Amino acid sequence: MSFESAWIPVGRADDVPLLEGRSVMVGSRRVAIFRMPTGWAAIDHACPHKGGPLADGLVADACVTCPLHGRRFDVFTGRQVGGDDVVATYEVRESGDGTLELLVPADLMVGAEAA
Ligand code: FES
DSSP states (O other): OOOOOEEEEEEEGGGSOBTOEEEEEETTEEEEEEEETTEEEEEESBOTTTOOBGGGSEEETTEEEOTTTOOEEETTTOBBTTSSOBOOEEEEEEOTTSEEEEEEOGGGOTTOOOO
16 A cells, blocks of 8 residues: 655644744654744654654744754754754645644655545
């Protein structure tokens, strides 16, 4: 059985304040979604260092700071600031009725519900 990428509803935009993150479980992966002044951003929730919860980090200057040891990641590119680590990025959008939707890649589709 094969899957294609699909937009999945993951919550309400109103539940994510400006410059904060929320994590959602999508298929086999937990994803951190951030409301930024210029739009929405989504990256893997687990920090590649030791799994710190990136959705709970402080957000500033388009970056989130891991709450465990302070590595910083650009929430739009997934790249670590001043280092070589990278987290996966995802497309996220707000629908007309205020639902947040994540474009879930095919490899994460197992267990996720398509919109
Ligand atoms: S777990 Fe994120 S910096 Fe260590």
